[in-house]
Amino acid sequence: MKNIYFISDLHLGARTFKNPRENEKRVVRFLDSIKENARAIYLMGDILDYWYEYKTVVPRGFTRFFGKIAELTDRGIEIHWFIGNHDIWIFDYLPSELGVIVHKTPKIVIIEGKQFFLAHGDGLGETSRSFRLIRSIFHNRICQKLFSAIHPRWTVSFAHRWSSHSRLTASDDHEYNGENDEYLVNFAKQYLSKDSSINFFIFGHRHIMLDLMLSRTSRILILGDWIHHYSYAVFDGENMILCQFENL
Ligand SMILES: [Mn+2]
Structure with a gap:
């Protein structure tokens, strides 16, 4: 069988990248390097740092990335895109x-034959009240309609400021302090206590690389990011490996 790939938190378009074009090209090189062996690719969220589709207009940028994604789906590779919090x-x-x-x-x-629990990871486990509130506003259809009615001249720069702010405050937090302090690990453990059939929990969001055994038949993988780690997971039908792209 061909491989299944999992990747998250590319944050393409983030204003904090020193060389955004080089960054986008690196992602394209990665996609090129796996396309012969890929059956499916799971993009596990925060792929774009900010994106907002209007009915007839879309944001600038991402040309090489989008072109490569279209090429891969045209070849028959299944690409799943889980939305993140960006x-x-x-x-x-x-x-x-x-x-x-x-x-x-x-x-x-x-x-x-293996069961996968797949999610970006935001909104799972214990999250703060303010984060839950903002999340529900961002996901609310009426708020989205109102936001769409504002001219992008005002919303786009606001969104980028917001996005880099939330990435900065989150980055203090992009540290692994052991499994007991890792809310996605706690979420997975709790989930397993009710339903032990999941073999792999796959998350993004935390920007850390983690591959942890939860039981004899269950593992959790947190996919890292493409800001510091250039990491991804690959499943060949039997083995699951968390690794880093070498051809930077
Ligand atoms: Mn992220």
């Missing part, structure tokens, strides 16, 4: 233009 506002343009399958909620899928 690329929430994908509506019908990216699915129809790029041929990707968009997921707005966590999903359980079976691949080669």
Whole structure:
């Protein structure tokens, strides 16, 4: 069987990248390097640092990345895109233009007889009240309609400021302090105590690389990011490996 790949938190378009073009090209090199061996690719959220689709207009940028994604889906590679907390506002343009399958909620899928719990990771486990409130506003259809009615001249720069602010405050937090302090690990353990059938929990969001055994038949993988780690997970039907892209 061909491989299944998992990758998250590319944050393409983030204003903090010193060389955004080089950064985008690196992602394209990675996608090129796996395309012969890939059956499916799961983009696990925060792929774009900010994206907002209007009915007839979309943001600038991402040309090489989008072109490569379209090439891969045209070749018949299945590409799933889980929205994160930065690329929430994908509506019908990216699915129809790029041929990707968009997921707005966590999903359980079976691949080669193994059960996968897949999610970006935001909103799972204990999150603060303020984060939950903002999340519900960002996901609310009416708020989205109102936001769409404002001219992008005002919203885009606000969104980028917001986004780098939330990335900065989150980055203090992008540290692993052991499994007991890791809320996605706690979420997975709690989930397993009710349903032990999940073999792999796959998350992004935390920007750390973690591969941890939870039971004899269950592991959690947190995918790192493409800001510091250039990391991804690959499943060949039997083995799951968390690794880093070498051809930087
Ligand atoms: Mn992120």
